[in-house]
Amino acid sequence: MLTDQPACMITAVASIITAMKNNTDYEKRLKVIEDRNTRVELDKNWETSWTRKISIIVLTYLVVLCYLFVIGNDNPWINAIVPPTGFLLSTLAMSWLRKIWQTKTS
Numbered sequence: 037m038l039t040d041q042p043a044c045m046i047t048a049v050a051s052i053i054t055a056m057k058n059n060t061d062y063e064k065r066l067k068v069i070e071d072r073n074t075r076v077e078l079d080k081n082w083e084t085s086w087t088r089k090i091s092i093i094v095l096t097y098l099v100v101l102c103y104l105f106v107i108g109n110d111n112p113w114i115n116a117i118v119p120p121t122g123f124l125l126s127t128l129a130m131s132w133l134r135k136i137w138q139t140k141t142s
Contacts, residue, residue: 089127093120 082088097120104112 089124093124096120096123 097116100119101112101116104116109115
C-alpha cells in the first residue's frame, strides 16, 4: 500500500502540470480573442466616425471638382457639392434605417 502512494502522487502532480499547460493554452487563446475584439471594435469605431465621413466628403468634393473643371462645366464649385451632400444624407439616413432593421430582425 505504501508503494502505491508515490505513484498516485506522481500521477496527481502530472495531472496538475498538464492542467497548468492547458490553462496557459487557454490564456493564449483568450489573449488572441481579446486582441481580435479590440481590432474589430477599432474598425467599427472608424466606420462610424465623423472623421471618416468628413474625409470622404472632402475627398469626393475635390475629385468631382477636378472632373468638372476637366469637362468644362459652367459652375463646378457649386455642382461639385451634389455628390458629397448625397453621401452625407445617405450616412445620416443609414443609421436611422439600421435601427429600424435591427428592431425588426431581433
